[in-house]
Amino acid sequence: MERLVTTAQAAEILGISLQGVHYRIKSNQLKSIKQSGKTYVYLWDDNSKKEGYSTSIEEVAQRKEEEKIYIQKVIETKDEQILLLKKSVKWLRRQYQEEIERLEKNQDKIISVFDSEIKLLQSAFNEMRAIYKPQLKPLSPKKKFISLIDFTALMKTYKKSDKEIKILILKAIKNGDKRFIYNKHTKKVLILDEDFSDFK
Template sequence: MEKLIKPAEYAKEVGISRQAVYAKIKRGILTTKNVEGKLYIVLHEDSQISKEEPTKAIISKTNMVARDMSILQKQKNEQEYKRLLAAKDETIQVLKGTMKELKKSNKQMSSTLRGEIELLKQAFYEMRTLYTHKIEQMKTKPLLQKEMTEISSVSTERFEKWIGIKKFLKRQNIIKEKEKQRIRKYLKKAYKEGDRRLVKIEGKLKIDSDKKYEDIL
Protein backbone atom coordinates (compact mmCIF):
# COMPACT_ATOMS: atom_id res chain seq x y z
CA MET A 1 0.00 0.00 0.00
CA GLU A 2 1.30 3.47 -0.92
CA LYS A 3 1.80 6.29 1.49
CA LEU A 4 1.91 9.89 0.29
CA ILE A 5 3.96 12.51 2.11
CA LYS A 6 4.69 16.11 1.29
CA PRO A 7 8.29 17.03 0.40
CA ALA A 8 8.52 19.39 3.37
CA GLU A 9 7.41 16.66 5.78
CA TYR A 10 9.80 14.20 4.19
CA ALA A 11 12.64 16.67 4.58
CA LYS A 12 11.73 17.22 8.22
CA GLU A 13 11.55 13.51 9.01
CA VAL A 14 14.74 12.71 7.15
CA GLY A 15 16.52 15.79 8.46
CA ILE A 16 17.59 17.33 5.19
CA SER A 17 16.73 20.51 3.38
CA ARG A 18 13.90 20.90 0.88
CA GLN A 19 16.48 21.58 -1.81
CA ALA A 20 18.07 18.21 -1.09
CA VAL A 21 14.65 16.52 -1.34
CA TYR A 22 13.90 18.14 -4.70
CA ALA A 23 17.37 17.18 -5.88
CA LYS A 24 16.61 13.54 -5.05
CA ILE A 25 13.31 13.82 -6.88
CA LYS A 26 15.06 15.27 -9.91
CA ARG A 27 17.63 12.48 -9.93
CA GLY A 28 14.83 9.86 -9.66
CA ILE A 29 15.83 8.64 -6.24
CA LEU A 30 12.40 9.49 -4.84
CA THR A 31 9.08 8.62 -6.54
CA THR A 32 6.50 11.40 -6.68
CA LYS A 33 2.84 11.74 -7.52
CA ASN A 34 0.60 14.73 -8.27
CA VAL A 35 -2.66 14.82 -6.40
CA GLU A 36 -4.99 17.71 -7.18
CA GLY A 37 -2.03 19.77 -8.42
CA LYS A 38 0.12 19.09 -5.38
CA LEU A 39 3.34 17.10 -5.35
CA TYR A 40 3.69 14.19 -2.98
CA ILE A 41 6.42 11.69 -2.36
CA VAL A 42 5.28 8.09 -2.69
CA LEU A 43 6.37 5.72 0.05
CA HIS A 44 5.53 2.04 0.16
CA GLU A 45 4.54 0.27 3.35
CA ASP A 46 7.73 -1.75 3.34
CA SER A 47 9.76 1.42 2.78
CA GLN A 48 11.33 2.97 5.82
CA ILE A 49 12.70 6.46 6.04
CA SER A 50 16.38 6.04 6.76
CA LYS A 51 17.59 8.03 9.72
CA GLU A 52 21.08 7.87 8.27
CA GLU A 53 20.06 10.31 5.63
CA PRO A 54 20.85 13.35 7.80
CA THR A 55 24.36 12.02 8.34
CA LYS A 56 24.81 11.61 4.61
CA ALA A 57 23.47 15.11 4.09
CA ILE A 58 25.81 16.46 6.70
CA ILE A 59 28.70 14.58 5.11
CA SER A 60 27.65 15.89 1.72
CA LYS A 61 27.41 19.41 3.06
CA THR A 62 30.71 18.96 4.85
CA ASN A 63 32.30 17.75 1.65
CA MET A 64 30.86 20.69 -0.24
CA VAL A 65 32.08 23.09 2.42
CA ALA A 66 35.47 21.39 2.44
CA ARG A 67 35.61 21.60 -1.34
CA ASP A 68 34.62 25.25 -1.24
CA MET A 69 37.20 25.88 1.47
CA SER A 70 39.78 24.05 -0.59
CA ILE A 71 38.93 26.19 -3.61
CA LEU A 72 39.04 29.34 -1.52
CA GLN A 73 42.30 28.25 0.05
CA LYS A 74 43.69 27.45 -3.37
CA GLN A 75 42.61 30.84 -4.66
CA LYS A 76 44.04 32.46 -1.57
CA ASN A 77 47.26 30.52 -2.02
CA GLU A 78 47.39 31.57 -5.66
CA GLN A 79 46.84 35.19 -4.70
CA GLU A 80 49.47 34.91 -1.99
CA TYR A 81 51.80 33.22 -4.46
CA LYS A 82 51.21 36.00 -6.99
CA ARG A 83 51.79 38.59 -4.29
CA LEU A 84 55.02 36.87 -3.28
CA LEU A 85 56.10 36.67 -6.91
CA ALA A 86 55.39 40.38 -7.36
CA ALA A 87 57.38 41.15 -4.19
CA LYS A 88 60.23 38.93 -5.40
CA ASP A 89 60.20 40.63 -8.80
CA GLU A 90 60.36 44.01 -7.12
CA THR A 91 63.24 42.82 -4.94
CA ILE A 92 65.05 41.48 -8.00
CA GLN A 93 64.63 44.81 -9.81
CA VAL A 94 65.99 46.65 -6.77
CA LEU A 95 68.93 44.24 -6.59
CA LYS A 96 69.61 44.72 -10.30
CA GLY A 97 69.65 48.48 -9.79
CA THR A 98 71.94 48.07 -6.79
CA MET A 99 74.28 45.84 -8.79
CA LYS A 100 74.46 48.44 -11.56
CA GLU A 101 75.27 51.16 -9.02
CA LEU A 102 77.90 48.93 -7.41
CA LYS A 103 79.50 48.19 -10.78
CA LYS A 104 79.54 51.89 -11.59
CA SER A 105 80.98 52.71 -8.17
CA ASN A 106 83.58 49.95 -8.55
CA LYS A 107 84.65 51.38 -11.92
CA GLN A 108 84.97 54.85 -10.41
CA MET A 109 86.86 53.46 -7.42
CA SER A 110 89.14 51.43 -9.69
CA SER A 111 89.86 54.51 -11.80
CA THR A 112 90.56 56.59 -8.69
CA LEU A 113 92.77 53.89 -7.20
CA ARG A 114 94.73 53.57 -10.43
CA GLY A 115 95.29 57.33 -10.43
CA GLU A 116 96.42 57.25 -6.79
CA ILE A 117 98.76 54.34 -7.49
CA GLU A 118 100.32 56.21 -10.42
CA LEU A 119 100.83 59.27 -8.22
CA LEU A 120 102.43 57.13 -5.52
CA LYS A 121 104.72 55.51 -8.09
CA GLN A 122 105.74 58.90 -9.44
CA ALA A 123 106.37 60.21 -5.92
CA PHE A 124 108.39 57.09 -5.10
CA TYR A 125 110.55 57.47 -8.21
CA GLU A 126 111.12 61.15 -7.48
CA MET A 127 112.09 60.42 -3.87
CA ARG A 128 114.39 57.61 -4.97
CA THR A 129 116.05 59.93 -7.49
CA LEU A 130 116.53 62.59 -4.82
CA TYR A 131 117.95 60.11 -2.32
CA THR A 132 120.23 58.59 -4.96
CA HIS A 133 121.51 62.05 -5.86
CA LYS A 134 121.98 62.87 -2.17
CA ILE A 135 123.89 59.64 -1.57
CA GLU A 136 126.10 60.34 -4.58
CA GLN A 137 126.75 63.82 -3.23
CA MET A 138 127.68 62.38 0.16
CA LYS A 139 130.04 59.92 -1.53
CA THR A 140 131.67 62.60 -3.67
CA LYS A 141 131.82 65.25 -0.92
CA PRO A 142 135.24 64.13 0.42
CA LEU A 143 136.56 64.12 -3.14
CA LEU A 144 135.15 67.58 -3.76
CA GLN A 145 136.69 68.85 -0.55
CA LYS A 146 140.02 67.36 -1.59
CA GLU A 147 139.74 68.92 -5.05
CA MET A 148 138.80 72.30 -3.57
CA THR A 149 141.77 72.08 -1.22
CA GLU A 150 144.06 71.27 -4.12
CA ILE A 151 142.60 74.10 -6.21
CA SER A 152 142.97 76.47 -3.29
CA SER A 153 146.53 75.33 -2.82
CA VAL A 154 147.29 75.75 -6.51
CA SER A 155 145.64 79.16 -6.54
CA THR A 156 147.64 80.22 -3.50
CA GLU A 157 150.82 78.93 -5.06
CA ARG A 158 149.92 80.66 -8.30
CA PHE A 159 149.41 83.97 -6.59
CA GLU A 160 152.56 83.42 -4.52
CA LYS A 161 154.45 82.79 -7.73
CA TRP A 162 153.41 86.11 -9.27
CA ILE A 163 154.47 88.96 -7.03
CA GLY A 164 154.33 92.70 -7.35
CA ILE A 165 157.30 95.01 -8.10
CA LYS A 166 157.44 96.27 -4.54
CA LYS A 167 157.68 92.76 -3.12
CA PHE A 168 160.18 91.78 -5.82
CA LEU A 169 162.45 94.70 -4.93
CA LYS A 170 162.21 93.84 -1.26
CA ARG A 171 163.23 90.23 -1.93
CA GLN A 172 166.16 91.46 -3.98
CA ASN A 173 167.20 93.79 -1.14
CA ILE A 174 166.96 96.86 -3.35
CA ILE A 175 166.86 99.78 -0.94
CA LYS A 176 167.98 102.84 -2.85
CA GLU A 177 165.25 104.80 -4.53
CA LYS A 178 167.19 105.47 -7.73
CA GLU A 179 167.94 101.79 -8.10
CA LYS A 180 164.26 100.97 -7.57
CA GLN A 181 163.22 103.42 -10.29
CA ARG A 182 165.77 102.00 -12.70
CA ILE A 183 164.61 98.42 -12.13
CA ARG A 184 160.95 99.45 -12.48
CA LYS A 185 161.76 101.06 -15.79
CA TYR A 186 163.54 97.92 -17.07
CA LEU A 187 160.71 95.65 -15.90
CA LYS A 188 158.07 97.72 -17.70
CA LYS A 189 160.18 97.77 -20.85
CA ALA A 190 160.70 94.00 -20.67
CA TYR A 191 156.93 93.47 -20.31
CA LYS A 192 156.25 95.62 -23.37
CA GLU A 193 158.83 93.63 -25.33
CA GLY A 194 156.96 90.40 -24.47
CA ASP A 195 159.09 89.03 -21.66
CA ARG A 196 157.11 86.04 -20.34
CA ARG A 197 158.52 86.48 -16.88
CA LEU A 198 156.20 89.46 -16.54
CA VAL A 199 152.36 89.56 -16.67
CA LYS A 200 149.59 91.92 -15.74
CA ILE A 201 147.01 90.70 -13.21
CA GLU A 202 144.06 92.98 -12.49
CA GLY A 203 145.92 95.86 -14.18
CA LYS A 204 149.07 95.47 -12.09
CA LEU A 205 152.44 94.26 -13.28
CA LYS A 206 153.41 90.95 -11.70
CA ILE A 207 156.78 89.20 -11.72
CA ASP A 208 157.41 85.46 -11.82
CA SER A 209 159.28 84.84 -8.59
CA ASP A 210 160.60 81.49 -9.83
CA LYS A 211 162.66 83.08 -12.61
CA LYS A 212 166.05 84.77 -12.51
CA TYR A 213 166.63 88.45 -13.35
CA GLU A 214 170.41 88.97 -13.50
CA ASP A 215 169.98 90.71 -16.85
CA ILE A 216 167.77 93.35 -15.27
CA LEU A 217 169.41 93.67 -11.90
Protein backbone atom coordinates (compact mmCIF):
# COMPACT_ATOMS: atom_id res chain seq x y z
CA MET A 1 0.00 0.00 0.00
CA GLU A 2 1.27 3.45 -0.89
CA ARG A 3 1.61 6.30 1.56
CA LEU A 4 2.68 9.94 1.28
CA VAL A 5 5.90 11.02 2.93
CA THR A 6 8.05 14.14 2.70
CA THR A 7 11.13 14.13 0.51
CA ALA A 8 13.32 14.09 3.64
CA GLN A 9 11.44 11.04 4.99
CA ALA A 10 11.70 9.36 1.60
CA ALA A 11 15.46 9.88 1.57
CA GLU A 12 15.74 8.30 5.03
CA ILE A 13 13.49 5.34 4.15
CA LEU A 14 15.22 4.66 0.84
CA GLY A 15 18.68 5.24 2.30
CA ILE A 16 19.65 7.84 -0.26
CA SER A 17 20.33 11.56 -0.18
CA LEU A 18 17.67 14.23 -0.51
CA GLN A 19 19.20 15.15 -3.86
CA GLY A 20 18.79 11.53 -4.96
CA VAL A 21 15.08 11.70 -4.11
CA HIS A 22 14.66 14.81 -6.23
CA TYR A 23 16.60 13.15 -9.04
CA ARG A 24 14.22 10.16 -8.96
CA ILE A 25 11.21 12.49 -8.98
CA LYS A 26 12.54 14.30 -12.05
CA SER A 27 13.29 11.01 -13.83
CA ASN A 28 9.78 9.71 -12.96
CA GLN A 29 11.15 6.88 -10.84
CA LEU A 30 9.20 8.18 -7.85
CA LYS A 31 5.63 9.43 -7.90
CA SER A 32 5.22 12.78 -6.18
CA ILE A 33 2.66 15.45 -5.48
CA LYS A 34 2.84 19.06 -4.30
CA GLN A 35 0.63 20.21 -1.46
CA SER A 36 0.77 23.62 0.23
CA GLY A 37 4.04 24.37 -1.50
CA LYS A 38 5.72 21.14 -0.28
CA THR A 39 6.64 18.06 -2.29
CA TYR A 40 5.45 14.66 -1.04
CA VAL A 41 6.50 11.25 -2.34
CA TYR A 42 4.47 8.03 -2.62
CA LEU A 43 6.19 5.02 -0.98
CA TRP A 44 5.09 1.43 -0.36
CA ASP A 45 4.61 0.25 3.21
CA ASP A 46 5.86 -3.34 2.70
CA ASN A 47 9.35 -4.43 1.78
CA SER A 48 8.32 -6.05 -1.49
CA LYS A 49 10.30 -4.95 -4.45
CA LYS A 50 8.08 -2.76 -6.52
CA GLU A 51 9.29 -1.29 -9.80
CA GLY A 52 10.91 2.09 -9.23
CA TYR A 53 11.14 1.60 -5.41
CA SER A 54 13.86 -0.99 -5.09
CA THR A 55 16.17 -0.24 -2.21
CA SER A 56 18.67 -2.99 -2.79
CA ILE A 57 22.31 -2.36 -1.95
CA GLU A 58 23.21 -2.49 -5.63
CA GLU A 59 20.64 0.16 -6.56
CA VAL A 60 21.64 2.44 -3.68
CA ALA A 61 25.27 2.15 -4.75
CA GLN A 62 24.30 2.83 -8.35
CA ARG A 63 22.26 5.88 -7.40
CA LYS A 64 25.07 7.20 -5.27
CA GLU A 65 27.44 6.74 -8.17
CA GLU A 66 25.01 8.57 -10.44
CA GLU A 67 24.77 11.37 -7.92
CA LYS A 68 28.54 11.50 -7.70
CA ILE A 69 28.86 11.71 -11.49
CA TYR A 70 26.15 14.38 -11.60
CA ILE A 71 27.88 16.44 -8.92
CA GLN A 72 31.21 16.01 -10.71
CA LYS A 73 29.67 17.28 -13.94
CA VAL A 74 28.19 20.25 -12.10
CA ILE A 75 31.61 21.01 -10.60
CA GLU A 76 33.29 20.68 -14.01
CA THR A 77 30.70 23.00 -15.53
CA LYS A 78 31.26 25.52 -12.76
CA ASP A 79 35.03 25.23 -13.21
CA GLU A 80 34.63 25.89 -16.93
CA GLN A 81 32.45 28.91 -16.20
CA ILE A 82 34.97 30.24 -13.67
CA LEU A 83 37.82 29.75 -16.15
CA LEU A 84 35.82 31.51 -18.86
CA LEU A 85 35.06 34.39 -16.49
CA LYS A 86 38.73 34.67 -15.54
CA LYS A 87 39.69 34.83 -19.22
CA SER A 88 36.99 37.44 -19.85
CA VAL A 89 38.20 39.55 -16.92
CA LYS A 90 41.80 39.25 -18.12
CA TRP A 91 40.78 40.25 -21.65
CA LEU A 92 38.74 43.21 -20.37
CA ARG A 93 41.62 44.33 -18.15
CA ARG A 94 44.00 44.19 -21.11
CA GLN A 95 41.53 46.11 -23.30
CA TYR A 96 41.08 48.70 -20.55
CA GLN A 97 44.85 49.14 -20.17
CA GLU A 98 45.34 49.45 -23.94
CA GLU A 99 42.57 52.06 -24.12
CA ILE A 100 44.18 54.06 -21.31
CA GLU A 101 47.56 53.95 -23.10
CA ARG A 102 45.90 55.01 -26.37
CA LEU A 103 44.16 57.94 -24.69
CA GLU A 104 47.41 59.02 -23.00
CA LYS A 105 49.24 58.95 -26.34
CA ASN A 106 46.45 60.93 -27.99
CA GLN A 107 46.55 63.43 -25.12
CA ASP A 108 50.30 63.89 -25.60
CA LYS A 109 49.76 64.41 -29.33
CA ILE A 110 46.98 66.94 -28.74
CA ILE A 111 49.11 68.87 -26.24
CA SER A 112 52.01 68.86 -28.71
CA VAL A 113 49.75 70.17 -31.49
CA PHE A 114 48.38 72.88 -29.19
CA ASP A 115 51.91 73.93 -28.22
CA SER A 116 52.89 74.17 -31.89
CA GLU A 117 49.76 76.19 -32.69
CA ILE A 118 50.41 78.57 -29.80
CA LYS A 119 54.03 79.11 -30.89
CA LEU A 120 52.88 79.70 -34.47
CA LEU A 121 50.27 82.23 -33.35
CA GLN A 122 52.82 84.00 -31.15
CA SER A 123 55.25 84.20 -34.05
CA ALA A 124 52.55 85.52 -36.40
CA PHE A 125 51.44 88.06 -33.80
CA ASN A 126 55.01 89.33 -33.34
CA GLU A 127 55.45 89.66 -37.11
CA MET A 128 52.17 91.55 -37.50
CA ARG A 129 53.03 93.82 -34.60
CA ALA A 130 56.41 94.59 -36.14
CA ILE A 131 54.79 95.40 -39.50
CA TYR A 132 51.95 97.53 -38.20
CA LYS A 133 53.71 99.11 -35.26
CA PRO A 134 53.02 102.85 -35.53
CA GLN A 135 56.05 104.96 -36.19
CA LEU A 136 55.85 107.48 -33.37
CA LYS A 137 57.45 110.77 -34.17
CA PRO A 138 59.13 112.52 -31.30
CA LEU A 139 56.99 115.38 -30.18
CA SER A 140 58.62 118.76 -30.24
CA PRO A 141 58.73 120.29 -26.82
CA LYS A 142 55.67 122.38 -26.17
CA LYS A 143 56.44 126.05 -26.30
CA LYS A 144 55.57 128.18 -23.30
CA PHE A 145 54.42 131.75 -23.44
CA ILE A 146 54.35 134.57 -20.95
CA SER A 147 51.73 137.26 -20.73
CA LEU A 148 52.35 140.87 -21.74
CA ILE A 149 51.97 141.83 -18.09
CA ASP A 150 54.71 139.38 -17.03
CA PHE A 151 56.97 140.60 -19.84
CA THR A 152 56.37 144.21 -18.82
CA ALA A 153 57.17 143.35 -15.20
CA LEU A 154 60.42 141.70 -16.33
CA MET A 155 61.38 144.76 -18.35
CA LYS A 156 60.62 146.98 -15.35
CA THR A 157 63.34 145.10 -13.49
CA TYR A 158 65.61 146.20 -16.33
CA LYS A 159 64.62 149.85 -15.58
CA LYS A 160 62.57 150.17 -18.77
CA SER A 161 59.66 152.57 -19.05
CA ASP A 162 56.32 151.66 -20.62
CA LYS A 163 57.26 153.61 -23.73
CA GLU A 164 60.61 151.84 -24.02
CA ILE A 165 58.93 148.47 -23.56
CA LYS A 166 56.46 149.25 -26.36
CA ILE A 167 59.30 150.32 -28.67
CA LEU A 168 61.26 147.13 -27.82
CA ILE A 169 58.30 144.92 -28.78
CA LEU A 170 57.65 146.79 -32.05
CA LYS A 171 61.32 146.60 -33.07
CA ALA A 172 61.49 142.92 -32.19
CA ILE A 173 58.46 142.11 -34.36
CA LYS A 174 59.80 144.24 -37.20
CA ASN A 175 63.23 142.59 -37.02
CA GLY A 176 61.64 139.06 -37.00
CA ASP A 177 62.58 138.20 -33.43
CA LYS A 178 61.20 134.66 -32.99
CA ARG A 179 60.46 135.32 -29.34
CA PHE A 180 57.59 137.58 -30.44
CA ILE A 181 54.73 136.22 -32.55
CA TYR A 182 52.29 138.76 -33.99
CA ASN A 183 48.85 137.60 -35.15
CA LYS A 184 47.64 139.96 -37.86
CA HIS A 185 44.02 138.81 -37.57
CA THR A 186 43.66 139.17 -33.81
CA LYS A 187 46.19 142.00 -33.57
CA LYS A 188 47.70 140.22 -30.55
CA VAL A 189 51.30 139.49 -29.66
CA LEU A 190 52.45 136.15 -28.18
CA ILE A 191 55.70 136.29 -26.23
CA LEU A 192 57.77 133.14 -25.72
CA ASP A 193 59.06 132.46 -22.23
CA GLU A 194 62.74 132.72 -23.07
CA ASP A 195 65.84 134.68 -22.11
CA PHE A 196 65.53 138.44 -22.54
CA SER A 197 68.80 139.46 -20.93
CA ASP A 198 69.81 141.16 -24.18
CA PHE A 199 67.16 143.81 -23.46
CA LYS A 200 68.96 145.08 -20.38
